[in-house]
Amino acid sequence: MNRRRWLTGAIATAATAMLAACDRAGTSLAEQARRMGEGLTRRTQRLVIPRDALAPTYDRADISPDFRPNGSVDPAAADYKALRANDFADYRLVIDGLVERPLSLSLAELRARPARTQITKHDCVEGWTSIAEWTGVRLETLLDEAGLKPGARYIVFHCFDALDQREDGERYYESIDLVDARHPQTILAWAMNGETLPVPYGAPLRLRVERQLGYKHAKYIQRIEAVESFAHIGGGKGGYWEDRGYEWYAGI
Numbered sequence: 001m002n003r004r005r006w007l008t009g010a011i012a013t014a015a016t017a018m019l020a021a022c023d024r025a026g027t028s029l030a031e032q033a034r035r036m037g038e039g040l041t042r043r044t045q046r047l048v049i050p051r052d053a054l055a056p057t058y059d060r061a062d063i064s065p066d067f068r069p070n071g072s073v074d075p076a077a078a079d080y081k082a083l084r085a086n087d088f089a090d091y092r093l094v095i096d097g098l099v100e101r102p103l104s105l106s107l108a109e110l111r112a113r114p115a116r117t118q119i120t121k122h123d124c125v126e127g128w129t130s131i132a133e134w135t136g137v138r139l140e141t142l143l144d145e146a147g148l149k150p151g152a153r154y155i156v157f158h159c160f161d162a163l164d165q166r167e168d169g170e171r172y173y174e175s176i177d178l179v180d181a182r183h184p185q186t187i188l189a190w191a192m193n194g195e196t197l198p199v200p201y202g203a204p205l206r207l208r209v210e211r212q213l214g215y216k217h218a219k220y221i222q223r224i225e226a227v228e229s230f231a232h233i234g235g236g237k238g239g240y241w242e243d244r245g246y247e248w249y250a251g252i
């Protein structure tokens with residue numbers, strides 16, 4: 001069968017299945033259409049673009065002079081403020097969960113590891129984009145140091161910030177699978193445009209996962225956990241916004 005006819009068939013089958021599923025759940029027509037669009041985007045993307053393909057990169061001249069900060073821009077949590085007051089000298093990135101050797105790394109230790117620099121476009125689900133240069137350590141480097149146990153399937157990022165700025169508020173979190181975790185462009189960035197990562201953009205450490213939308217790029221990372229499933233974390237959908245209806249796989 002030629003590829004195009006096969007794809008068309010696959011899309012029609014997926015659409016029918018999703019409409020039937022939505023029908024059973026008794027959701028509105030608009031909601032059905034939205035879910036169908038998201039589902040199709042993800043499915044067709046997985047069929048046609050290899051997951052390990054690189055995201056486009058840009059030149060210094062393309063860097064946005066006014067990169068937009070979004071979501072949390074100044075976390076109010078007491079533990080975060082204490083670390084920030086001391087320029088994050090006492091910050092430790094914890095990597096634990098399903099790993100052989102849990103890690104606790106200072107910023108100096110993170111900066112001492114091989115760094116990767118990339119100029120990429122950030123795509124927010126709200127419809128805006130900005131370009132910046134990011135420098136950091138590849139997530140894969142740290143996962144290999146910690147040694148993933150065989151059961152590990154997802155990497156979860158626990159963040160310092162609660163969007164409602166309450167001390168007991170639900171803190172931001174995100175998760176990705178091992179394909180994205182090991183992708184060469186997936187880095188924990190400690191610098192932006194050649195300078196120490198500023199607070200509005202996620203200081204001291206933020207994720208760049210360039211094949212996915214903005215909300216997957218966890219800022220203010222406190223802890224990284226390897227898990228077999230994220231069903232027991234937060235609302236169980238794999239991320240702060242996923243728990244509120246966004247897609248878990250937000251490919252662009």
Ligand SMILES: Nc1nc2c(c(=O)[nH]1)N[C@H]1C(S)=C(S)[C@@H](COP(=O)(O)O)O[C@H]1N2
Nearest residue numbers: 068069070071072124159172214215217219
């Ligand atoms: N910890 C945390 N990470 C976050 C967010 C947030 O509110 N808190 N917002 C997300 C969203 S929706 C986007 S678009 C990007 C914004 O990154 P920027 O502030 O560097 O533009 O961060 C993502 N990561």
Ligand SMILES: [Mo]
Nearest residue numbers: 124125214215
């Ligand atoms: Mo976003």
